[in-house]
Amino acid sequence: MFEYAPAPESRSVVSLDSSYGLFIDGAFDPAREGGTFKTVNPASEEVLAEVASAGPEDVDRAVAAARRAFGQWSALPGSERAKYLFRIARIIQERSRELAVLESLDNGKPIRESRDVDLPLVAAHFFYYAGWADKLAYAGFGPDPRPIGVAGQVIPWNFPLLMLAWKIAPALATGNTVVLKPAETTPLSALFFADVCRQAELPPGVVNIVTGAGDTGAYLVAHPDVDKVAFTGSTEVGREIARTVAGTGKRLSLELGGKAANIVFDDAPIDQAVEGIVNGIFFNQGHVCCAGSRLLVQESVAQELLESLKRRMSTLRLGDPLDKNTDIGAINSAAQLARITELTEIGGQEGAERWSPACELPDRGFWFAPTIFTGVTQAHRIAREEIFGPVLSVLTFRTPAEAIEKANNTPYGLSAGVWTEKGSQILAVADKLRAGVVWANTFNKFDPASPFGGYKESGYGREGGRHGLEAYLA
């Protein structure tokens, strides 16, 4: 293994305020009730800033601002709305270095990922939906599709700015106004985005950002003047939101968890499959709803593949997220670390065999070594539940039919991967997998033009692509 000298990205490209207010009606404003909370850098536990926590009255002000802005915004010709979205996309590109550092600081993800994956995808998403804004009549939803109204959007902490883009870009392109609540451990890039909106001279009230914890999210989705609710996060909270929204006439889209199968057939090129497995489960510390968290490998190549995988895992570098050589950053929060730790302990107790490469964890912050479990059966909790961390469960199969049955044996259905040399095998297997996205000889590839979403407990509705417009059209 090579020795790498430290190659830190400069954190001084971002200037942080010591405290942040809510972004309502085009201005930052302290919470009138609800107080404040702190957001930390999970790699060091250093407090980054104090952030306003929105109470019911604050959420009410944000929704009222979005309602006032809706009339004018929705009446603009699509080509005018597009100009704002193009402008936002360009400002994000111009400020992407700043934003990438901020995202890594607040979330713990490696700078290589925030710089090379998150930020380019965020900008691409705004460019893509900017392109739709004046073409809605040709999107397949009738000659004069109308916006729904005020969208209340609640997002998680794993891809803070990218999930914001997935929610806000299609909503604005179609003429809706929004109130968005970022996750309580990662509010800073959304507040930075508020500043981007001001820089783009977006009319006040079109985008409002309310920070706070789950209760702030609950006020938002229950607010009577919200017409559309969009949520990404845990299945548990998704269920609760579905109950709140039921019978109110509000439109709802949910993007929940996953337990994706990554299926490797005996004819797959082993080295490429190993790269895909590593990318599938260790990308973003495994904090990925579509992570390839169940490896299904054909028995005849299992041993060879596992040896190769372990060798590759021994070269992964864990540590400072701002170091450009880092592959695995910090776990997002103490709570998430506790959840990963608990589920992996259960994995051991249930009889699966645990392995991690030699890996030194920093003293401060929240860390978890990349881990695989072999000897996993379908009944094990680590094969059924979303761990949302750098933990891979390995199962084997003998025939394609067995692979498909095992892959589909999950309450989720968000994504899957297939590795084989044969195109016919890819098509035959993909056709039988109950998953919203199936990757062939690759994994975790995203494109704004491609719809994303789940079956079963992974949620409903699609984000991205032409399909993603539908969630925001009446």
Ligand code: NAD
């Ligand atoms: P969560 O579902 O609790 O949080 C997601 C967002 O919902 C946050 O903004 C949170 O403040 C908000 N929220 C919480 N309770 C709410 C409520 N009652 N009403 C409205 N909004 C509410 O997720 P978590 O606790 O951060 O993570 C728990 C588990 O969820 C993870 O271990 C993982 O398995 C899963 N998860 C999935 C995704 C995904 O992208 N699908 C993202 C994050 C977490």
Ligand code: MG
């Ligand atoms: Mg944080």
